Amino acid sequence: MANERLNFEDEQVRKTFRHTSAHILAQAVKRLFPEAKLAIGPAIENGFYYDFDLEHKFTDEDLRSLEKEMEKIVKSAYPIERFELPREEAARFAEEKGEPYKAELIADLADDAVIYFYRQGDFTDLCAGPHLESTVPVKAVRLTSVAGAYWRGSEKNKMLQRIYGVSFPEQSALDEYLAKLEEAKKRDHRKIGAEMDLFAVYDEGPGFPFFMPNGMILRNELERFWREEHAKRGYREIKTPLILREELWHTSGHWEHYRDNMYFTKIDDNNYAVKPMNCPGAMLAYKRKMYSYRDFPIRVAEMGQVHRHELSGVLHGLMRVRTFTQDDAHIFMLPEQIQDEVIGVIDFIDYVYKIFGFKYRVELSTRPEIHMGADEEWEHAIDALKGALEKKGAHYAVNKGDGAFYGPKIDFHLEDSMGRTWQCGTIQLDFQMPQRFDLTYTGNDGEKHRPAMIHRVIFGSVERFIGILTEHFAGKFPLWLAPVQVRILTVTEKFSGYALELAEKFRAAGLRAEFDVRNEKIGYKIREARNARDSYIVVIGGKEAESGILPVRSSKEGELGGMSAADFIDRLRKEIAEKSI
RNA sequence: GCUGUUGUAACUCAGUCGGUAGAGUACUACCUUGGUAAGGUAGAAGUCACGGGUUCAAAUCCCGUCAACAGCUCCA
Numbered sequence: 234m235a236n237e238r239l240n241f242e243d244e245q246v247r248k249t250f251r252h253t254s255a256h257i258l259a260q261a262v263k264r265l266f267p268e269a270k271l272a273i274g275p276a277i278e279n280g281f282y283y284d285f286d287l288e289h290k291f292t293d294e295d296l297r298s299l300e301k302e303m304e305k306i307v308k309s310a311y312p313i314e315r316f317e318l319p320r321e322e323a324a325r326f327a328e329e330k331g332e333p334y335k336a337e338l339i340a341d342l343a344d345d346a347v348i349y350f351y352r353q354g355d356f357t358d359l360c361a362g363p364h365l366e367s368t369v370p371v372k373a374v375r376l377t378s379v380a381g382a383y384w385r386g387s388e389k390n391k392m393l394q395r396i397y398g399v400s401f402p403e404q405s406a407l408d409e410y411l412a413k414l415e416e417a418k419k420r421d422h423r424k425i426g427a428e429m430d431l432f433a434v435y436d437e438g439p440g441f442p443f444f445m446p447n448g449m450i451l452r453n454e455l456e457r458f459w460r461e462e463h464a465k466r467g468y469r470e471i472k473t474p475l476i477l478r479e480e481l482w483h484t485s486g487h488w489e490h491y492r493d494n495m496y497f498t499k500i501d502d503n504n505y506a507v508k509p510m511n512c513p514g515a516m517l518a519y520k521r522k523m524y525s526y527r528d529f530p531i532r533v534a535e536m537g538q539v540h541r542h543e544l545s546g547v548l549h550g551l552m553r554v555r556t557f558t559q560d561d562a563h564i565f566m567l568p569e570q571i572q573d574e575v576i577g578v579i580d581f582i583d584y585v586y587k588i589f590g591f592k593y594r595v596e597l598s599t600r601p602e603i604h605m606g607a608d609e610e611w612e613h614a615i616d617a618l619k620g621a622l623e624k625k626g627a628h629y630a631v632n633k634g635d636g637a638f639y640g641p642k643i644d645f646h647l648e649d650s651m652g653r654t655w656q657c658g659t660i661q662l663d664f665q666m667p668q669r670f671d672l673t674y675t676g677n678d679g680e681k682h683r684p685a686m687i688h689r690v691i692f693g694s695v696e697r698f699i700g701i702l703t704e705h706f707a708g709k710f711p712l713w714l715a716p717v718q719v720r721i722l723t724v725t726e727k728f729s730g731y732a733l734e735l736a737e738k739f740r741a742a743g744l745r746a747e748f749d750v751r752n753e754k755i756g757y758k759i760r761e762a763r764n765a766r767d768s769y770i771v772v773i774g775g776k777e778a779e780s781g782i783l784p785v786r787s788s789k790e791g792e793l794g795g796m797s798a799a800d801f802i803d804r805l806r807k808e809i810a811e812k813s814i
Numbered sequence: 815g816c817u818g819u820u821g822u823a824a825c826u827c828a829g830u831c832g833g834u835a836g837a838g839u840a841c842u843a844c845c846u847u848g849g850u851a852a853g854g855u856a857g858a859a860g861u862c863a864c865g866g867g868u869u870c871a872a873a874u875c876c877c878g879u880c881a882a883c884a885g886c887u888c889c890a
Contacts, residue, residue: 290818380885381817392817395885427825436863436881494889539890544815545881547888557890656890694890725847752847760851774849786850 251276253313253365254303254374254400255283260356261302262287262396265295271358272334272384272393279410280399284382286334291394296376299396307371311354313364323348327359334384335359373407374400417653422703423550429708429716429766431699432551440548440555442696447716450745451699454714455692456536458588458812459560466581468532468562473514475538479504484669485513494541511537512663512688515563516670524674529684530566530574536695537561551700552655558695565672565684568613575621575643575660578689582645582658583625585691589702589711590814593647594654595627598635605639606664614662614685615641639665649705657693657701662686706814708766709788713809717767719801721748722758724774731778735771735798742802744809763788769805 240246255274258281262269266287274283285291318326320339327336338359342348351360353368365371376398384390401407418424426432431448434441444452463470476498482488487495487509496507508514515533524531540556547553564574586593597618600611618641622629629643636642645658663686666672673681692698702710712718719739721732729750739746747767749758755772762770770786777783782795796804 378884379818382886383816386887392886394817397885434882439881541889544888546815546817546886548882553889559890659890690890692890697890722850724849727847754847754853755849757852758850763851770850772850776849784850792850 248276249363249365250370250402251281251400252360252363253368254371254398255281256313256351256353256356256358256360256364257303257306257368257371257374258283258299258376258396258398259285259358260306260353261299263356264302265298270334271332273338274358280377280397282382282395282397284384284393284395286384286391286393291379291396296379296396300374300376303371303374306354307368307374309354309368311368313351313353313367315349315351315362315364317347317349320346320348323350323359326350330357332359370402371400372402373404374398375407375411417704420704420707421550422552422700425703425708426550426700428764431703431716434550439545440543440553442551442554442556448699450716451702451710451714452695455695455698458713459536459692462581462585463532463534463562466532466577468534470534470536471515471518472535473508473511473518473537475540476500476505476507477514479506481513481517482506485516486665486669487513494543496540496542507540508537509539509541511535511539511559511561512563512666513670515561516666516672519563519565519672520670524565524684526567526674526676526682529674530564530570532562532564534560534562551696551703554694554696557697559690560692560695562689564687564689565667565674566686568685571614571617571662571685571687572620572624574687575618576624578660578687579621579625579627579643582660582691586645586647586658588812588814589705591647591649591705593645593658595622595629596632596644596646597622597629598632598637598642598644600641601634601636601638603638604636605668610664611641614664618643618660618662637661637663639663647701649701650707655693655697655701657698658689658691659693660687660689663688709768710766711812711814712768712805713812715766715768716745717747717765718745718805718809719747719769719771720762720765720767721746722755722762722770722772723748723750724755724772726750726752728773728775728778732773735773735783738798739802742806744802744805769801771801 252275255276259271259274262283262285263271266285266289268287270286272284272286274281320342323339324336327339339348348359349361350357351362351364376396378397380395380397381392382395384393399407399410401410426448429447430445431451432442432444435443460470479488479497482495487506491509495509498505498507514537515535518533519531536558538556538558543553543555548555564578566574597615599615604611622643640662642659642661644656646654646656647658648654667683667686672684672686674684676682702714710716721735723729723732732748732750736746736748749762751758759770759772766788768788770788771783772786773783781797783798783801784795785793785801787793
């Protein structure tokens with residue numbers, strides 16, 4: 234492969250390339266830090282990493298020196314050779330080299346396993362491969378960060394130092410990658426959230442975000458949309474309490490399985506828990522009366538605020554928080570209704586994601602080793618989910634054994650404009666809750682039966698969804714969501730009256746209009762309005778006051794030329810009604 | 815929670831060897847009344863995250879706590 238052109242479009246080629254890059258990194262580390270012990274170094278989605286056990290803490294300067302050393306290795310054009318050793322010799326080899334982690338890996342291999350090593354110049358590493366034929370093609374490398382990582386991913390093991398890197402066959406591809414990272418940084422919802430005054434998190438409440446007026450506009454618009462669409466699809470909305478007696482959580486099983494993530498409190502000497510999920514409340518709500526099979530399906534939605542004790546180290550803006558709002562719904566139905574209901578939810582999710590221009594990926598997770606419910610129930614349920622997906626012609630991946638212990642599920646991972654994916658929507662069948670809460674209905678045989686139930690979310694978490702939208706649109710939200718839809722700027726104070734009059738007109742037409750009549754230069758006001766990402770800017774002065782023709786500037790399309798106030802209002806109302814993106 | 819890094823005005827940051835704090839932006843007042851990305855002058859604003867310690871003296875050195883950031887593990 235040394236002299237061939239690499240087809241970097243090919244997933245397998247990329248993986249091999251990155252894996253070889255990891256070996257070159259390990260070689261460089263061994264040269265500069267001979268006492269470092271090697272752990273593992275695979276290719277990952279965007280690059281590669283290698284884990285090292287070393288007393289000395291890698292610094293940024295070390296990373297730069299390592300990059301230089303890697304460059305030398307690449308220039309040395311070492312051929313990469315594979316050889317195999319029988320297990321005992323392999324073990325001895327690792328021993329001699331003083332590599333305890335490699336020795337542990339070898340010890341775990343099957344007795345009859347063929348054990349491969351790869352050699353490049355002065356460096357040899359235990360590795361299943363494959364690798365490039367030489368170090369030559371790895372032309373552009375950037376070591377991006379160093380972080381702690383547990384040996385074999387278990388917090389019981391020693392923490393190693395993991396060096397992350399990216400590599401490409403050409404410098405230009407690396408530059409492109411770095412530019413993309415810069416762009417992602419600019420779009421970071423935490424940065425835009427502060428700039429646009431959407432939300433904030435304070436030391437007084439880590440993981441408990443505050444929503445500011447502009448952020449509330451986003452929330453309220455999303456919720457309004459959500460309510461309208463649920464009403465159209467036959468859902469009825471409920472609201473259940475945030476705090477309920479501890480006994481409820483014993484019944485639901487959360488006490489047993491989820492206690493470490495829950496918050497507790499006491500009222501009049503009785504123990505209460507803050508809800509980490511909405512289902513137990515929904516189960517109580519179901520049990521308020523008797524049901525007939527004729528009542529099904531029953532679709533019950535809830536914008537439910539939950540609290541979960543997440544580890545301090547995982548908190549991240551709106552993406553990972555300790556309180557969030559699930560756009561939850563529970564659907565109670567007959568077993569033979571499962572497939573149609575799931576189709577309904579799939580259609581619903583598809584409709585919502587398309588409104589925002591999201592592409593998405595679907596995954597079906599099936600029965601895990603440890604599970605409740607009879608095998609035939611699982612089979613029926615999985616068939617229903619599969620049947621629904623197939624009827625929709627959806628492409629989906631199967632995660633075998635990755636379902637919850639209480640039922641199989643379909644997950645929706647949406648892809649934002651930066652190509653990153655986020656798990657948002659999920660449809661989960663649940664055999665457990667109806668049984669634990671002894672939910673029943675009366676069948677046409679007059680007997681009591683157990684209803685089937687699914688829970689599902691579309692946004693997943695309203696907070697996270699807002700974070701994703703912010704990065705997806707880089708703060709330039711579709712008009713229906715934009716905090717400021719139009720801002721009127723005056724050239725001089727003489728036109729303040731006219732500006733107010735116009736703003737009132739826009740507001741009367743249902744638009745979110747603001748005005749800026751401050752004693753500042755027009756260039757300054759425009760700059761501020763653009764930085765605030767206001768959707769439309771209208772500048773008024775003598776010409777406009779006289780003609781009534783407004784010069785309109787869009788944050789997305791630039792100058793649109795002049796139009797009358799009436800035409801402008803029509804245009805905006807249409808854009809809002811169509812939820813254009 | 816773990817590893818590493820960081821914490822100075824509302825924001826972004828400077829502050830050398832330990833000698834009691836500075837810039838730009840924003841804010842307030844005044845001047846300026848201007849036409850598509852920053853007009854001028856002045857003013858106010860900080861318990862240097864918090865709590866201990868060392869020292870004649872701590873933003874600076876040491877210990878602890880809290881929080882943020884990048885990862886790990888986990889997850890909507």
